[in-house]
Amino acid sequence: MWKEKFIQYLRVEKNYSSHTEISYLDDLTQFEDFITEGNSTFDPTRIDSDDIRVWMSHLMEQGIKPRSVNRKLSAVKSFFRYLKKKGVIIQNPAEAVTGPKVAKKLPSFVNDPEMTKVIDDPLGYSDDFRGHRDRFLVELLYLTGMRRAELIALKDTDIDFGACTLRVTGKRNKQRIIPFSNSTKEKLKEYIAARDADIENKSPFLFVKEDGDPLYPKLVYNVIHNHLNSIPTLAKKSPHVLRHSFATEMLNNGAEINAVKELLGHSSLASTEVYTHVTFEELKKAYQYAHPRAKK
Structure with missing residues (x-):
């Protein structure tokens, strides 16, 4: 329920593009599936920082690149900020979580x-x-x-x-x-x-x-x-x-x-x-x- 409300918030209040909405929805769904293992209902009030860190480690073990992991983490962070704003949670479990370091890639250019x-x-x-x-x-x-x-x-x-x-x-x-x-x-x-x-x-x-x-x-x-x-x-x-x-x-x-x-x-x-x-x-x-x- 809260996931759908969050996506609607991105669309109506934040004016995000449909492409960004889809990306956030996919990332949050992956996070939910990992936490619940498909066997229970996702309860955001029971998530702590360690849950998020374990999920990130799982992504890295699956071969997902640091840049993509950081993008997914950004979606989760935004989601929990929204829940705190709405009073659903008191503490944001994602606030103190940092993503993996990404090697800086210099952009191609033409002189x-x-x-x-x-x-x-x-x-x-x-x-x-x-x-x-x-x-x-x-x-x-x-x-x-x-x-x-x-x-x-x-x-x-x-x-x-x-x-x-x-x-x-x-x-x-x-x-x-x-x-x-x-x-x-x-x-x-x-x-x-x-x-x-x-x-x-x-x-x-x-x-x-x-x-x-x-x-x-x-x-x-x-x-x-x-x-x-x-x-x-x-x-x-x-x-x-x-x-x-x-x-x-x-x-x-x-x-x-x-x-x-x-x-x-x-x-x-x-x-x-x-x-x-x-x-x-x-x-x-x-x-x-x-x-x-x-x-x-």
Whole structure:
């Protein structure tokens, strides 16, 4: 009963996505099944910290990676915070439980000279509307650091040509403003003119398919993946790589980390700090490559 009420709370009061709801429900169901062993009714008032730690150990023994275990623990922690808020429990048994350490994985990114080649590749894009759209789509993701879903949701009304800004709606419907240059303003106008001339079915969305319908996630992924394929050394070739590339280039060129945080729409500075590790790794590589005694 409380599990279902918790999921409804996430949907109505926290405005979580359906994807997050499903993940939380799956994680809590796994936790319940482990505690009850399928033989009794789950009673959250009888759970203690040791129960949660034993469950986590079980997950690790099953070969589940630390990052996934932490995600599941996060769902359990949120659930018990909710129960305490509702007065069902007095003490939160998950509060003092810490998850396994996760090795930091540096994000893949593309440097500016490589991105320039991708965007300006004369043979990489067709001469029709689709080619025009795909080129500008790649460039705008790199110029703004937007998430794929944010780009898909962009509408013409989100553009302020006078102020040279985009109004972007991010996670949990949180809005932020991203500036763009005069050069990008001209490219935006050129793209919109080409779109309106070629597409009969008018749509409020900035980026559309040839039939006027809005883009969908897999299409955007395929566009980015296909064009990043020209960089054989790149480990990942997803839209998020362009977000990583935007942040890395900003920090490499002297931007304040708090400014990058706001542009990316991160709720926590910790999410942005990973890019400082990327820039430091690049410095180490440059030192090791260039200094005559660095390899000794």
